[in-house]
Amino acid sequence: MDEKITPDLERVLEAGNSAPSGENCQPWHFVVHGSTIEVHLLPERDQSPYGWGQRASYLANGAVIENIVIAASAEQYRAEVHYFPNPSDEWHVATIVLTKDSTIESDPLASYITKRISNRKPYKKDQLTGEERKTLANAAAHGGYGMFALAEAPEEVGRLGRVGSTNEEVMLANRSLHDFFFSHVSWTKEEDDEKKAGFYIKTLELPPPAKLMFKIFRNWPIMRVLGTIGFNRIVAKQNAATNASASAIGAFMIARTEPLDFVKIGRAVERLWLTATSLGLSLQPLTGVLFFKLRFDGGERDGFSSHEQKLVIDAYQEASRIFHADGKHIAFTFRIGRGDAPSAHAIRFPLAEAVTIQS
Ligand SMILES: Cc1cc2nc3c(=O)[nH]c(=O)nc-3n(C[C@H](O)[C@H](O)[C@H](O)COP(=O)(O)O)c2cc1C
Missing domain, CATH: 3.40.109.10 (NADH Oxidase)
Incomplete structure (x- = not known):
């Protein structure tokens, strides 16, 4: 330039x-x-x-x-x-x-x-107001593309919180997913300033004990052993609770999965996200399971054990049921609610x- x-x-x-x-x-x-x-x-x-x-x-x-x-x-x-x-x-x-x-x-x-901003802090678990609900739905519908749904019943938010955390359960058990994730974490501000991409550790909002554990988890041989005693499930359970602290979990669904469908739904997602920001609401995307499912649908299952595939597919189907996806593809899910300001930005x-x- x-x-x-x-x-x-x-x-x-x-x-x-x-x-x-x-x-x-x-x-x-x-x-x-x-x-x-x-x-x-x-x-x-x-x-x-x-x-x-x-x-x-x-x-x-x-x-x-x-x-x-x-x-x-x-x-x-x-x-x-x-x-x-x-x-x-x-x-x-x-x-x-x-x-x-x-x-x-x-x-x-x-x-x-x-x-x-992506706010990964726990939220306050309170309800959205009728006005907020309406404003969000209007924002999602603005471009007239895709289908939008918000799940607010605590029981459904709880189930969707677990769906979202299936990502961590699979990622921490699978060597290549694990290595990819940890190679994209910056552990200090200096490292983040240099890379300018990936996850700066502070934006992940880990509580202090988890922050310490995270340094240990990045070592695959150790994580593998911890996985055999169910540590990945413990982490997923904690994340599920954080996810369920949202006022609602929302989804965007699309009839086809061509590039243009994702571009258009990306516009709707951003509009919704900016609107949430304008309402003082926090938002975090929860998309891991969705993109794994898309990969499987595209015929690529290499690198995922049959157990991991089943976890992903079961979680995706659970989300489909709650959002009444009826054969549409769930392109994007997120949690939304009131949270304290994030500790850092990307x-x-x-x-x-x-x-x-x-x-
Ligand atoms: C397609 C897409 C998928 C994403 N999935 C996740 C996700 O599953 N979990 C998460 O915490 N953030 C997710 N994010 C948020 C990004 O990590 C985030 O946008 C990026 O790190 C920049 O940070 P910012 O949103 O605070 O500007 C996703 C973003 C996009 C566009």
Whole structure:
């Protein structure tokens, strides 16, 4: 990037660059010519076992697009989104044409883009108000894409909390998942500042005993032995309780699982997340089981024992029943509620690295 970019466009790109992504891998790149922004997916950034067919990254790119469109309105740009404009380039997710228009009203969500965060703290287990419920449902339906459901009955939240924690049960028992996860943890601020991606340990919000145990868990031979005496299940149980401290657990469902479906649902997810932020509500995605299930549906089960496959499929089916998915694919689930402010936030690669300017 060089100085040729205007400050308003830079703010719009900054908004795109602050989108959420699995393991904070930031799988996007922007090519800017004039006031047109091309959004490209960077598959090499997402080598995650959760990322079958780059679907998690397509979802993240959808969040990028939503942020760009919202931030553009604050700069009085009309934004026209053209999805997959180049049929021979599956990574060219969208071209967004921005046109100055003084009649455009700023989207009130614009000021929440930099405040949105994954909050992994326990929440207060209280109920959503009717107004909050309605505002969230409207936000999820804004783009008219996919199906949205919120489970609020404590018994269902409890069951879905256990579904979410199946991820940790499987991950801590499976060497390659374990190694992948721990290789993406930064143990100090310095390490995080250097890597600028992955999980900074403080954002995981581990209570002090767990923080200590975590250092031990990263050593696979030790974790393997601990797994034989059920330690992964103990951790999963604790996480299930944290998950169940939410006011609700929500889901986005889609009829098909093509890249465009994930891009569009990513836009809806981001809109919902920003709306939650504007209501003072905290949110944490809980998606591990969903992306494993997608991988299995795609015919890739290598690396998962039959026991692990069964855990994932049973958990996914439990979520399907609670959300009445009726054959639709659950693309994204999250817990939502009132929580104390997170201890730390995830940083990003500098915008200059994420942008190429074409004259
Ligand atoms: C597709 C997708 C899946 C995610 N899955 C999880 C998850 O299962 N658990 C979790 O704690 N965070 C999950 N996240 C949140 C990311 O880890 C988070 O967005 C990233 O680390 C950046 O942090 P931020 O959201 O606070 O900006 C997910 C995000 C995306 C976009």
